[in-house]
Amino acid sequence: xxxxxxxxxxxxxxxxxxxxxxxxxxxxxxxxxxxxxxxxxxxxxxxxxxxxxxxxxxxxxxxxxxxxxxxxxxxxxxxxxxxxxxxxxxxxxxxxxxxxxxxxxxxxxxxxxxxxxxxxxxxxxxxxxxxxxxxxxxxxxxxxxxxxxxxxxxxxxxxxxxxxxxxxxxxxxxxxxxxxxxxxxxxxxxxxxxxxxxxxxxxxxxxxxxxxxxxxxxxxxxxxxxxxxxxxxxxxxxxxxxxxxxxxxxxxxxxxxxxxxxxxxxxxxxxxxxxxxxxxxxxxxxxxxxxxxxxxxxxxxxxxxxxxxxxxxxxxxxxxxxxxxxxxxxxxxxxxxxxxxxxxxxxxxxxxxxxxxxxxxxxxxxxxxxxxxxxxxxxxxxxxxxxxxxxxxxxxxxxxxxxxxxxxxxxxxxxxxxxxxxxxxxxxxxxxxxxxxxxxxxxxxxxxxxxxxxxxxxxxxxxxxxxxxxxxxxxxxxxxxxxxxxxxxxxxxxxxxxxxxxxxxxxxxxxxxxxxxxxxxxxxxxxxxx
Amino acid sequence: xxxxxxxxxxxxxxxxxxxxxxxxxxxxxxxxxxxxxxxxxxxxxxxxxxxxxxxxxxxxxxxxxxxxxxxxxxxxxxxxxxxxxxxxxxxxxxxxxxxxxxxxxxxxxxxxxxxxxxxxxxxxxxxxxxxxxxxxxxxxxxxxxxxxxxxxxxxxxxxxxxxxxxxxxxxxxxxxxxxxxxxxxxxxxxxxxxxxxxxxxxxxxxxxxxxxxxxxxxxxxxxxxxxxxxxxxxxxxxxxxxxxxxxxxxxxxxxxxxxxxxxxxxxxxxxxxxxxxxxxxxxxxxxxxxxxxxxxxxxxxxxxxxxxxxxxxxxxxxxxxxxxxxxxxxxxxxxxxxxxxxxxxxxxxxxxxxxxxxxxxxxxxxxxxxxxxxxxxxxxxxxxxxxxxxxxxxxxxxxxxxxxxxxxxxxxxxxxxxxxxxxxxxxxxxxxxxxxxxxxxxxxxxxx
Numbered sequence: 001x002x003x004x005x006x007x008x009x010x011x012x013x014x015x016x017x018x019x020x021x022x023x024x025x026x027x028x029x030x031x032x033x034x035x036x037x038x039x040x041x042x043x044x045x046x047x048x049x050x051x052x053x054x055x056x057x058x059x060x061x062x063x064x065x066x067x068x069x070x071x072x073x074x075x076x077x078x079x080x081x082x083x084x085x086x087x088x089x090x091x092x093x094x095x096x097x098x099x100x101x102x103x104x105x106x107x108x109x110x111x112x113x114x115x116x117x118x119x120x121x122x123x124x125x126x127x128x129x130x131x132x133x134x135x136x137x138x139x140x141x142x143x144x145x146x147x148x149x150x151x152x153x154x155x156x157x158x159x160x161x162x163x164x165x166x167x168x169x170x171x172x173x174x175x176x177x178x179x180x181x182x183x184x185x186x187x188x189x190x191x192x193x194x195x196x197x198x199x200x201x202x203x204x205x206x207x208x209x210x211x212x213x214x215x216x217x218x219x220x221x222x223x224x225x226x227x228x229x230x231x232x233x234x235x236x237x238x239x240x241x242x243x244x245x246x247x248x249x250x251x252x253x254x255x256x257x258x259x260x261x262x263x264x265x266x267x268x269x270x271x272x273x274x275x276x277x278x279x280x281x282x283x284x285x286x287x288x289x290x291x292x293x294x295x296x297x298x299x300x301x302x303x304x305x306x307x308x309x310x311x312x313x314x315x316x317x318x319x320x321x322x323x324x325x326x327x328x329x330x331x332x333x334x335x336x337x338x339x340x341x342x343x344x345x346x347x348x349x350x351x352x353x354x355x356x357x358x359x360x361x362x363x364x365x366x367x368x369x370x371x372x373x374x375x376x377x378x379x380x381x382x383x384x385x386x387x388x389x390x391x392x393x394x395x396x397x398x399x400x401x402x403x404x405x406x407x408x409x410x411x412x413x414x415x416x417x418x419x420x421x422x423x424x425x426x427x428x429x430x431x432x433x434x435x436x437x438x439x440x441x442x443x444x445x446x447x448x449x450x451x452x453x454x455x456x457x458x459x460x461x462x463x464x465x466x467x468x469x470x471x472x473x474x475x476x477x478x479x480x481x482x483x484x485x486x487x488x489x490x491x492x493x494x495x496x497x498x499x500x501x502x503x504x505x506x507x508x509x510x511x512x513x514x515x516x517x518x519x520x521x522x523x524x525x526x527x528x529x530x
Numbered sequence: 531x532x533x534x535x536x537x538x539x540x541x542x543x544x545x546x547x548x549x550x551x552x553x554x555x556x557x558x559x560x561x562x563x564x565x566x567x568x569x570x571x572x573x574x575x576x577x578x579x580x581x582x583x584x585x586x587x588x589x590x591x592x593x594x595x596x597x598x599x600x601x602x603x604x605x606x607x608x609x610x611x612x613x614x615x616x617x618x619x620x621x622x623x624x625x626x627x628x629x630x631x632x633x634x635x636x637x638x639x640x641x642x643x644x645x646x647x648x649x650x651x652x653x654x655x656x657x658x659x660x661x662x663x664x665x666x667x668x669x670x671x672x673x674x675x676x677x678x679x680x681x682x683x684x685x686x687x688x689x690x691x692x693x694x695x696x697x698x699x700x701x702x703x704x705x706x707x708x709x710x711x712x713x714x715x716x717x718x719x720x721x722x723x724x725x726x727x728x729x730x731x732x733x734x735x736x737x738x739x740x741x742x743x744x745x746x747x748x749x750x751x752x753x754x755x756x757x758x759x760x761x762x763x764x765x766x767x768x769x770x771x772x773x774x775x776x777x778x779x780x781x782x783x784x785x786x787x788x789x790x791x792x793x794x795x796x797x798x799x800x801x802x803x804x805x806x807x808x809x810x811x812x813x814x815x816x817x818x819x820x821x822x823x824x825x826x827x828x829x830x831x832x833x834x835x836x837x838x839x840x841x842x843x844x845x846x847x848x849x850x851x852x853x854x855x856x857x858x859x860x861x862x863x864x865x866x867x868x869x870x871x872x873x874x875x876x877x878x879x880x881x882x883x884x885x886x887x888x889x890x891x892x893x894x895x896x897x898x899x900x901x902x903x904x905x906x907x908x909x910x911x912x913x914x915x916x917x918x919x920x921x922x923x924x925x926x927x928x929x930x931x932x933x934x935x936x937x938x939x940x941x942x943x944x945x946x947x948x949x950x951x952x953x954x955x956x957x958x959x960x961x962x963x964x965x966x967x968x969x970x971x972x973x974x975x976x977x978x
Binding site (some may be wrong): 003005017034036037038041042043044045046047048050051052053054056057059061062063064065066067068069070071073074076080082084085086087088089090091092093094095100103105107108109111113114115116117118119120121122123124125126127128129131132133134135136138139141142149150161162163164165167172175176185186195197198199200201202203204205206209222249250252254278280281282283286287297303304305306307308309310311325326340341343344352353354355356357358359360361362363364366369370372373374375376377378379380381382383385386388389390392393395396403410412433434437442443448462463464465466468493495498499500501502503504505507508509512513514515516 | 531532533534535536540541544545547548549550553555556557558559560561563564565566568569570571572573574575576578580581582584585586587588589590591592593594595596597600602604606608612614617618619620621622623624625626627628629630631632633634635636637638640641642644645647648649651653654657658659661662664665666667668675693695696698699701702703705706707708714746748773774775776777778779781791797798799800801802803815821822823824825826827828829830832834835836838839840841843844845846847848849850851853854855856857858859860861862864867868870871872873874875876877878879881884885886887888890891893906907908909910926929934937941942944945946961
């Protein structure tokens with residue numbers, strides 16, 4: 001029963017006191033310390049009731065495990081409490097604005113979660129007879145149709161498991177296309193504002209990366225692209241370009257860049273990380289791209305899950321379509337057909353290989369399609385428009401106090417500031433971001449893109465209300481003024497109020513501890529005894 | 531639209547504040563020729579009821595594994611996942627959080643990743659593990675690239691017992707990046723002479739145990755020969771539950787251990803998302819791909835966790851990174867860790883014994899049928915049978931009788947006459963005696 005408050009004062013008695021108890025547990029009310037599983041679990045405890053099998057003769061040959069494993073277990077209530085307590089140390093979109101530029105932390109609808117768990121999707125095996133998974137093949141095909149229609153392209157590779165995996169898939173298709181044409185170009189052009197995955201992917205496939213400069217206005221310099229093409233005539237494989245770019249700007253010269261690249265017998269790879277800004281407003285295929293991955297976990301709301309799983313289908317132009325990897329769905333008069341091996345190929349189909357076992361991130365496909373169906377063509381366009389409007393609303397709310405590196409101009413779905421407004425305050429971009437944590441916000445993306453000093457990239461997404469944006473803007477304004485007033489302590493020691501203060505990353509990297517080691521009792525050594 | 535908080539009034543006020551007269555002014559940088567004038571040619575918005583109806587209609591065309599006697603494995607296994615697991619991973623704080631770049635407010639994610647890494651290292655018998663890969667197949671591809679970095683060689687030798695789609699992933703990447711692959715022929719009996727393929731140019735030997743055909747392979751001599759030639763042994767598994775009962779690859783001398791973790795905590799979901807497990811020796815730690823979580827302290831000396839050794843990674847090193855990976859499989863790793871925590875060593879080893887016992891029972895029943903030959907002497911929860919006719923036809927005939935019998939090898943290895951009659955079958959704790967009896971009876975009927 002609840003406390004009977006009759007006759008007992010419940011008003012804040014001594015509310016003015018600054019006294020804060022140093023608690024015995026180290027906990028601070030709802031903010032609780034939680035040990036590691038290995039400190040609370042026991043080897044003989046299990047939270048799963050299973051009956052020991054009846055006596056039988058094992059057929060493991062000489063390979064039976066001889067030693068213990070060292071995996072402690074917890075009962076079900078202990079497990080629940082352990083992970084619930086851990087969860088409470090995490091920031092999440094469901095709890096607050098998460099303005100990580102380029103990462104697109106938008107609302108994750110729970111209808112998507114529900115549908116992914118329907119047994120007809122969640123409990124089907126990738127290799128059960130194809131005659132028993134016709135609905136799964138239909139779903140993959142329908143999602144592919146939506147992606148092709150939204151991007152104005154004619155083929156799609158569904159299997160890549162994440163954005164960078166999609167990049168790899170697109171670049172492998174490009175390499176295969178060059179090889180098929182008897183060419184072996186070595187160079188990939190990458191703007192300096194690109195995501196790190198772009199040059200890493202190019203290098204993985206043995207390409208040499210040539211960096212393209214940005215113009216004063218933050219977009220790719222068409223003249224630099226043309227010069228790089230001329231300097232490396234006949235040796236350009238592709239350009240990898242993000243559009244809208246990582247400065248939150250649309251590349252105005254994109255069609256000219258595409259034309260120049262195509263004229264050089266090269267391909268245009270578009271990093272689709274920021275596709276969410278232009279869905280329903282423009283189609284990348286109409287802009288001249290040959291391949292683009294789509295992060296279903298960004299544009300189409302599948303949850304980020306603390307760092308994955310993602311999903312990165314790649315749309316392809318006519319020229320690259322024949323090289324799409326296995327498996328793929330073929331449409332014919334007799335219906336849909338899942339093609340899984342080279343033996344099933346028809347004329348003109350020249351897959352470069354396979355990106356992964358099975359069919360890709362089916363669980364994410366269901367979620368993304370649920371999101372698309374919910375929005376429809378009208379809702380998807382509205383979402384892009386709201387995302388861009390929200391970013392510009394934040395921009396105009398802050399541009400008089402924070403500094404825009406490329407001058408006052410509209411942005412797309414994210415707004416980029418640099419750190420010149422912090423000059424001479426003694427506060428760095430990092431300090432500023434950490435102070436946001438004390439205010440209940442996840443920091444924006446920091447120090448990226450690399451083209452801007454002390455970059456702060458803010459992407460509010462379409463999921464934020466006007467009131468939420470107003471409070472966010474007001475908070476940042478207060479922080480800026482505080483920094484300018486010289487209240488450096490608020491920043492340099494921040495965060496003060498989070499579950500942890502700043503963590504020592506140098507120490508973590510110098511002598512890495514990547515696994516838990518059971519404590520060993522200290523032994524007196526002969527040397528110590530002397 | 532139910533997911534969009536802005537009202538039309540909000541939009542009008544905000545446009546005015548931004549100083550534009552229409553939303554399209556904010557899209558003015560898009561070349562005129564490419565601007566869409568109307569809506570794309572797709573259906574318009576749907577209510578929750580309509581979306582459910584639309585998707586349920588598709589789901590209804592699939593046969594859920596749990597609705598029939600079900601014996602397919604071959605890289606993905608149907609196990610029972612406790613209800614607690616799915617509840618916990620759907621907590622907002624786990625589900626809707628990003629990669630833990632701000633450790634002060636993501637200790638939840640970081641601590642479970644540290645627990646995950648420790649569980650994976652202990653299971654595989656290795657010193658260090660990373661915070662997960664996309665899945666077992668891509669993890670295998672990354673392991674080969676890592677071995678090339680460590681040995682500064684570029685020739686991988688691949689066992690004929692490796693899952694054919696894993697092999698295809700390695701071959702596809704190697705072909706396009708200029709590395710060499712020597713793939714041994716399919717090895718249903720587990721008797722290939724892989725030692726003969728190892729020489730002074732070999733970077734790594736990739737061996738799966740239990741193999742695609744269910745054979746348990748003795749890794750020790752392979753590790754010894756590989757290491758004597760300066761090469762690494764990459765040990766692969768697709769059924770992580772087997773590690774509860776079989777000697778760990780680490781104890782047998784493997785240099786890199788990589789595998790699929792789906793069996794623990796994660797449903798079948800038609801092949802993904804799954805969770806790749808990746809472990810190695812301490813001395814190769816800095817050549818590992820993917821995210822790593824490490825222990826440290828905060829400014830007040832309290833223990834905490836951070837992503838570490840990021841100087842290996844693409845966002846710092848760009849074209850010199852060890853891998854292009856950005857995303858891992860965080861939430862699937864969480865499901866793995868919670869399920870493994872619930873099991874503990876006592877539960878995992880018992881689960882493994884039940885799986886093995888069920889496979890032993892199934893083997894007895896199937897080998898009693900005239901014309902059916904089981905190829906395996908040593909196996910865990912999966913084995914290969916040779917049928918008197920093409921396995922594909924048998925599986926289709928059994929599916930028509932409501933039994934999903936296993937994987938005909940010809941589906942992944944088409945056009946190879948010696949493999950056409952082979953069927954790979956798995957039996958986990960999910961299967962009952964009735965399931966196995968129904969399978970055996972129907973198979974007898976189909977073969978008669």
